[in-house]
Every structure is written in structure tokens, then in C-alpha cells.
Amino acid sequence: MPTASQRIPAVVRPLVSERAAKTLDIVEKFVNEDCLPADPVYHAQLGQGAGRWSYPPIMDDLKKKARELGLWNMFLAKGHYKEGAGFTNLEYGLMCEQFGRSRVASEATNNSAPDTGNMEVLAKYGTEEQKRKWLQPLLNGEIRSCYVMTEPQVASSDATNVELRIKRDGDSYVLNGQKWWISGAGDPRCKVYIILGKTDPNHPDKYKQQSIIIVPTDAQGITVKRMLSVYGYDDAPHGHAHLIFKDVRVPAENIVLGESRGFEVMQGRMGPGRIHHAMRSIGAAEEALRWLLTRANAEHKKPFGKLLSQQGVILQWIAKSRIEIDAARLIVLNAAAAIDTGDAKSALVEIAQAKILVPNMALDVIDRAVQTYGAQGVCQDTPLAYMWAQVRTVRIADGPDEAHLEQLGRRENKRAAEARDLIQKQMDITDALFKEYGTKEAGPCARL
Numbered sequence: 441m442p443t444a445s446q447r448i449p450a451v452v453r454p455l456v457s458e459r460a461a462k463t464l465d466i467v468e469k470f471v472n473e474d475c476l477p478a479d480p481v482y483h484a485q486l487g488q489g490a491g492r493w494s495y496p497p498i499m500d501d502l503k504k505k506a507r508e509l510g511l512w513n514m515f516l517a518k519g520h521y522k523e524g525a526g527f528t529n530l531e532y533g534l535m536c537e538q539f540g541r542s543r544v545a546s547e548a549t550n551n552s553a554p555d556t557g558n559m560e561v562l563a564k565y566g567t568e569e570q571k572r573k574w575l576q577p578l579l580n581g582e583i584r585s586c587y588v589m590t591e592p593q594v595a596s597s598d599a600t601n602v603e604l605r606i607k608r609d610g611d612s613y614v615l616n617g618q619k620w621w622i623s624g625a626g627d628p629r630c631k632v633y634i635i636l637g638k639t640d641p642n643h644p645d646k647y648k649q650q651s652i653i654i655v656p657t658d659a660q661g662i663t664v665k666r667m668l669s670v671y672g673y674d675d676a677p678h679g680h681a682h683l684i685f686k687d688v689r690v691p692a693e694n695i696v697l698g699e700s701r702g703f704e705v706m707q708g709r710m711g712p713g714r715i716h717h718a719m720r721s722i723g724a725a726e727e728a729l730r731w732l733l734t735r736a737n738a739e740h741k742k743p744f745g746k747l748l749s750q751q752g753v754i755l756q757w758i759a760k761s762r763i764e765i766d767a768a769r770l771i772v773l774n775a776a777a778a779i780d781t782g783d784a785k786s787a788l789v790e791i792a793q794a795k796i797l798v799p800n801m802a803l804d805v806i807d808r809a810v811q812t813y814g815a816q817g818v819c820q821d822t823p824l825a826y827m828w829a830q831v832r833t834v835r836i837a838d839g840p841d842e843a844h845l846e847q848l849g850r851r852e853n854k855r856a857a858e859a860r861d862l863i864q865k866q867m868d869i870t871d872a873l874f875k876e877y878g879t880k881e882a883g884p885c886a887r888l
């Protein structure tokens with residue numbers, strides 16, 4: 441079996457350094473030999489009831505091993521951050537694919553969301569004091585964090601709608617409001633919230649009403665109303681919380697970058713994160729295909745006397761899955777390369793393409809794998825059911841498909857005049873050619 445570095449698509453191979461290729465193989469080995477076997481142990485250590493919101497001890501051993509292997513904080517891209525491991529987005533994207541195959545791999549290497557995006561915010565926009573207090577322990581993997589934007593009472597896919605109030609009061613800001621779907625809030629190590637709210641709700645520019653502020657999780661006035669489930673899974677110990685903020689007071693220096701700069705900070709955070717999520721979903725799809733191949737060739741389970749792989753339809757599923765994963769991977773790597781050569785803003789279109797395409801593709805592949813297992817595919821005996829629930833949320837989290845499609849559609853639609861002009865110009869040339877050759881239209885001939 442070729443290693444991960446030997447499987448890098450030919451078209452991007454020249455963009456991957458030897459160091460990154462070597463690290464990619466170490467990542468693959470770590471995921472195969474340490475993380476995937478540890479997944480069920482991690483779940484078992486969580487236990488039942490209140491014990492689920494605890495910290496499974498196996499994670500510390502995995503982190504220790506990852507650090508010994510030099511696998512730590514690979515997400516902070518070369519050329520953009522000095523704190524990272526020096527890989528490009530494309531190189532890290534290839535590693536993310538491996539992480540996406542396992543429940544524990546991203547956290548074990550300190551590359552898990554939402555900490556990665558929050559660390560990017562602090563590294564890019566934080567003051568020296570904010571970095572000392574919050575970025576350093578996050579980079580060390582000592583604490584965890586949440587990104588706090590979505591609210592239950594408004595359509596939060598349009599972030600200009602958020603209402604949580606951040607009001608200046610002397611040397612402090614006071615927060616009032618509610619947030620939900622706050623991932624990571626269940627983890628006892630979660631010590632800091634990065635919150636988007638409104639400092640200036642009446643600002644005439646609706647993109648200048650918001651600010652981002654750092655709030656310690658133990659600040660007075662924060663309560664967890666309830667934890668939310670994802671298709672019945674609690675996602676412990678990470679979890680997704682509904683939080684209430686009542687007169688929560690933090691020092692004024694906790695604002696990030698300055699008042700009214702919330703959108704600017706938020707947009708800086710989002711681009712690379714979407715690529716990382718997309719590559720993890722590619723990894724999930726690859727893992728699902730591995731499970732599909734295993735069941736399709738299981739000698740002990742032959743419906744109607746034949747292996748599933750001897751049934752034409754299943755072979756077609758295998759072939760389609762291979763094509764779709766490989767095509768989607770190229771879309772994501774292209775977006776990563778576009779960020780590397782420009783930045784997240786110049787790569788908006790490529791990032792949106794990857795964000796939309798990949799989870800839909802991965803869900804199709806996972807669903808085929810589920811189907812090959814019959815009833816076993818929907819229960820806890822394979823990772824497929826949980827994997828499906830996880831990937832399904834990617835179509836909503838970080839902006840739903842429809843919002844991204846709308847944006848992409850509008851952008852593409854701007855080419856309408858250019859498309860029409862080109863067709864018109866070609867028709868004019870055709871007419872001139874008819875004239876020159878003394879012929880008349882007969883047969884296919886474009887007309888607007």
C-alpha cells in the first residue's frame with residue numbers, strides 16, 4: 441500500500457516540501473496505529489451520566505506521543521504566522537485528511553476546532569497580553585476554547601443579526617444576551633470564549649456594529665441553560681451549549697482589535713478553517729470507503745451466495761466513491777493553494793466551492809458504506825453512523841450550503857454580460873463569414 445505522501449495527487453506534488461511529505465507519513469502512521477485504535481477507548485473512558493463531561497485520560501498519552509513525533513500545532517500556516525510548525529495550508533490540508541479519519545487525532549496533535557480558529561484570531565489580532573494569557577496555553581494544549589456567535593432567536597447564518605449586547609461601562613464591557621451551539625463548552629478544560637456581539641447596534645454601517653471580545657468561562661453571570669444533541673449524540677466531552685450571559689463584566693482590554701472590527705476579525709478566522717474541515721471530511725469519506733470495501737469483500741456475509749463486491753451495483757458504488765473523493769480532494773487542495781499564494785479573501789470562491797462540495801460528497805460515500813452493512817451500518821458497531829451525523833452538520837455549521845451557494849451564484853452571475861458579449865461577437869464573425877463565402881444560414885447556427 442503506498443503511503444500518504446506517495447498518494448499525493450500528481451498535480452499538487454510539486455507544492456509539497458520533502459519535510460511536509462515526511463511529516464504526512466508520520467501523521468498517517470500515528471492515525472493508523474495510535475489514534476484509530478484509541479477511538480473506542482476514548483469513548484469508553486467518557487463513561488455515563490455526569491462522567492461524560494470529563495477528560496478521558498488516554499488523550500494525555502496520545503498528546504505526549506504526538507509531541508514526541510513532532511506532530512503539534514501544524515495548522516498555523518507558513519508565511520502567515522510565526523507561531524506555527526511552518527507548513528503551508530496545502531501541506532496541512534493533506535495532514536487534516538488523515539486527522540479526519542479518527543475521533544481523537546485532531547485534538548491529540550492540538551489541531552482541533554474551534555481552538556485552531558481561535559488561536560488564529562489571537563495570533564493575528566491579539567495584543568501581547570492577550571497572547572500571553574490565552575494564546576500560549578492554547579498553543580501548549582493546556583486549555584481549550586469556544587467560538588461564540590450563533591443565537592437562538594435570530595437567523596445567525598447572517599451574522600449581522602446577532603444581538604448579544606457588549607456595552608462599554610467605564611474600564612469594562614458588560615455582556616447581556618444568549619448564544620447556542622457553542623461547541624466545546626462542555627469540556628472542563630474550556631477556559632475562554634471568543635464572543636461576537638454588538639457594541640454599536642445603531643452604527644449606520646451594519647458591518648461595523650459588531651465587536652469580538654474575550655471572556656473567561658468562569659466570569660460571573662454565565663450559565664449553561666442546556667447541552668444540545670446532534671442526531672442524538674451529545675458529542676461529549678466537547679458538547680454544544682446553550683449559554684446565557686447576564687451582566688457579564690470583563691476588562692475593556694479584552695476587546696480584540698478594537699470596537700466595530702468584529703466582522704473583520706471573524707472573516708480572517710473563517711477561510712483556512714473551512715479548508716481544514718473540508719479535508720477532515722475527505723478523510724472521513726476515505727475511512728467510510730475502507731469500511732465499505734471491507735464489508736463488500738466479507739466472506740462470512742454473502743447475500744444470495746455472492747460477495748457484495750460481485751454485485752455490479754456495489755462495484756459501481758465503489759468506483760463512484762473513488763472518483764468523487766479524488767475529485768473533491770482536488771477542489772480543496774486548489775482552495776488551499778489559492779490561500780497560500782494569496783490570502784483567504786482572494787480565495788473566497790475556491791473556499792466556498794470546497795465548503796459546499798465536500799460534505800455533500802462525503803455524505804454520499806458514507807451513506808453507501810452504511811447501506812452495505814445493512815442494519816449493522818446504523819448502529820454503534822461501525823464508526824459510520826457517528827461519522828454521518830458529524831459530517832451532516834458541516835452542511836450547516838460555519839454557514840449553511842444555501843448561503844454559500846447564493847454568494848457563489850451571485851458572483852458567477854456577474855459574468856452574464858461578458859458571456860453574452862462573447863457569444864454576440866462570435867455571431868457577428870459568423871455573419872461576416874457567411875457574407876465572405878456567399879452562403880446562408882442552414883443547420884445549427886447560434887442566435888440570441
Ligand SMILES: Cc1cc2nc3c(=O)[nH]c(=O)nc-3n(C[C@H](O)[C@H](O)[C@H](O)COP(=O)(O)OP(=O)(O)OC[C@H]3O[C@@H](n4cnc5c(N)ncnc54)[C@H](O)[C@@H]3O)c2cc1C
Pocket residue numbers: 554586587588589590591594595596597598620621622623624670680833836837838839840842843844846
Ligand atoms: C454541530 C454544530 C456545531 C456548531 N458550532 C458552533 C460554534 O461553535 N459556535 C457558533 O457560534 N455556532 C456554531 N454552530 C452554529 C452554526 O454556525 C449555525 O447553525 C449556522 O451559521 C446557521 O445559522 P442558524 O442555525 O441560525 O440558521 P439560520 O440562519 O436560521 O438558517 C436556517 C436555514 O435557512 C437557509 N438559508 C440561510 N441563508 C440562506 C440563503 N442565503 N439562501 C437560501 N437559504 C438560506 C438554510 O437552509 C439554513 O440552513 C454550530 C452548528 C452545528 C450544527
